[in-house]
Amino acid sequence: MLEGYHCLTLTHREAPLETIGQLVLRNDADRTPELVLQQLKTRFDWEEVFYLATCNRVLFFYYQAVPAKGVEPATLVALLRPDLPAQKQAETASYIRQINGGEAIQHLLEVASSMDSLVIGEREVIRQMREAFEQSRDWGLTGDHLRLLMRFTIETAKSVYSQTGIGEKALSVVALAFREMEKHGLHRDQRILLVGAGQTIALVAKFLDKSGFRNTAVFNRSLDKAEAVAEYLGGKAYPLEALASYQQGFDVMIVCTGAANPIITTDLYEQLLAAETGPKTVVDLAVPNNVAKSVVANFPMHYIQIEGLRDAARENLAYREKEREKAAVLIQDKIYEFRQRWHERQVERSMYPIAEAIKAVREKAVSEVFGKDFDQLDPAAQELVHRMLAYMEKKCVAIPMKAVKEIVLHASRERKMQPATDPAKP
Numbered sequence: 401m402l403e404g405y406h407c408l409t410l411t412h413r414e415a416p417l418e419t420i421g422q423l424v425l426r427n428d429a430d431r432t433p434e435l436v437l438q439q440l441k442t443r444f445d446w447e448e449v450f451y452l453a454t455c456n457r458v459l460f461f462y463y464q465a466v467p468a469k470g471v472e473p474a475t476l477v478a479l480l481r482p483d484l485p486a487q488k489q490a491e492t493a494s495y496i497r498q499i500n501g502g503e504a505i506q507h508l509l510e511v512a513s514s515m516d517s518l519v520i521g522e523r524e525v526i527r528q529m530r531e532a533f534e535q536s537r538d539w540g541l542t543g544d545h546l547r548l549l550m551r552f553t554i555e556t557a558k559s560v561y562s563q564t565g566i567g568e569k570a571l572s573v574v575a576l577a578f579r580e581m582e583k584h585g586l587h588r589d590q591r592i593l594l595v596g597a598g599q600t601i602a603l604v605a606k607f608l609d610k611s612g613f614r615n616t617a618v619f620n621r622s623l624d625k626a627e628a629v630a631e632y633l634g635g636k637a638y639p640l641e642a643l644a645s646y647q648q649g650f651d652v653m654i655v656c657t658g659a660a661n662p663i664i665t666t667d668l669y670e671q672l673l674a675a676e677t678g679p680k681t682v683v684d685l686a687v688p689n690n691v692a693k694s695v696v697a698n699f700p701m702h703y704i705q706i707e708g709l710r711d712a713a714r715e716n717l718a719y720r721e722k723e724r725e726k727a728a729v730l731i732q733d734k735i736y737e738f739r740q741r742w743h744e745r746q747v748e749r750s751m752y753p754i755a756e757a758i759k760a761v762r763e764k765a766v767s768e769v770f771g772k773d774f775d776q777l778d779p780a781a782q783e784l785v786h787r788m789l790a791y792m793e794k795k796c797v798a799i800p801m802k803a804v805k806e807i808v809l810h811a812s813r814e815r816k817m818q819p820a821t822d823p824a825k826p
């Protein structure tokens with residue numbers, strides 16, 4: 401039954417990210433993640449286990465058919481981090497939740513569908529989950545129960561993304577800024593000035609690269625960082641002070657430095673215009689702004705700044721939250737579906753010995769029971785008998801399998817019809 405599925409989970413909802421980081425398995429030479437997981441599996445008698453660590457969670461998902469007491473979070477932490485002081489161990493353990501059966505499955509489906517993420521709708525988690533499962537499988541830690549659930553989980557996450565808007569509408573400031581810029585008609589050959597070369601501008605560079613912008617000039621206080629960004633984009637790098645003598649004009653200026661005072665002053669802006677009079681697109685992602693207010697007031701421009709984008713990000717987040725509600729309804733249906741699929745799989749597995757026995761009967765019929773008669777047949781007749789027996793063998797397995805699956809399906813439907821049933825309960 402689904403009661404065999406269990407999960408020990410530590411998430412950003414309950415714990416500080418630093419605490420989560422403490423439970424991520426480290427790749428120490430004498431205590432590799434594979435070794436630690438094998439030890440946990442043996443110690444707690446888990447039949448199968450898979451381990452997932454992302455920047456906002458750590459989870460151990462395991463299967464154990466026999467009724468089990470569950471794992472004390474304190475015991476888990478003591479095994480994983482014997483080096484931590486007792487008080488720290490106790491604090492970490494207090495954030496861990498043990499959930500079982502249908503609730504554990506629901507949790508896994510929600511994690512894969514990014515309904516439980518720090519940034520709702522972040523598709524990245526599907527890839528992380530698939531890779532985590534494959535890693536645990538390659539270490540020989542998983543089996544049929546987790547394989548079945550993982551396949552179903554990935555399918556479910558994809559359905560959530562395609563049937564709801566949970567992953568729609570950008571949330572990152574850079575993505576939103578790019579979208580705004582596109583509204584003003586970007587062309588690949590436009591001249592782009594980048595001022596700054598920190599993390600934000602590096603992200604901007606990724607968007608520019610993806611859209612094929614190459615006509616770029618990067619200005620930064622430290623020239624080496626400007627060079628790295630310029631090389632990535634196939635553009636040119638300059639030290640920040642070279643802005644004052646830059647004569648080549650621009651179409652789009654994207655500014656983002658940690659400077660406390662405006663870098664783009666009226667005089668500098670006028671000089672950078674190189675006597676061009678048309679409106680420019682100016683993007684200021686810095687806090688506080690790097691473009692002086694007087695520049696925005698006195699020159700024609702499409703001005704995009706972080707404060708306006710934050711409002712858009714909040715609106716988009718609210719939209720995703722709303723879509724999360726739709727996803728939650730879908731997940732409830734999926735839990736019923738998985739229960740049915742799990743039972744069908746158990747039927748298939750229970751039929752293996754019958755299938756083997758029928759195969760043995762077929763072989764015995766040809767080699768022993770009707771062996772002499774069979775040997776006297778010509779090759780074409782022997783071939784026909786083989787094909788007929790293969791057909792019979794297939795049907796002898798398929799007919800009872802179908803009958804039992806129908807009984808399971810019927811029972812499952814009956815259960816779904818009962819209004820008071822909580823689908824998360826196994």
Ligand SMILES: NC(=O)c1ccc[n+]([C@@H]2O[C@H](COP(=O)([O-])OP(=O)(O)OC[C@H]3O[C@@H](n4cnc5c(N)ncnc54)[C@H](OP(=O)(O)O)[C@@H]3O)[C@@H](O)[C@H]2O)c1
Nearest residue numbers: 573596597598599600621622625656657658659685686687
């Ligand atoms: N990423 C976002 O979504 C986001 C969100 C909110 C706010 N921001 C704002 O973006 C700005 C930069 O963030 P970041 O994440 O890119 O930072 P970062 O990776 O630390 O990079 C800082 C950049 O600013 C330059 N810089 C720092 N102080 C300067 C100064 N006094 N004069 C000239 N240049 C200076 C640095 O030049 P060196 O290379 O020479 O050090 C570097 O290019 C900050 O205002 C931050 O508040 C970004």
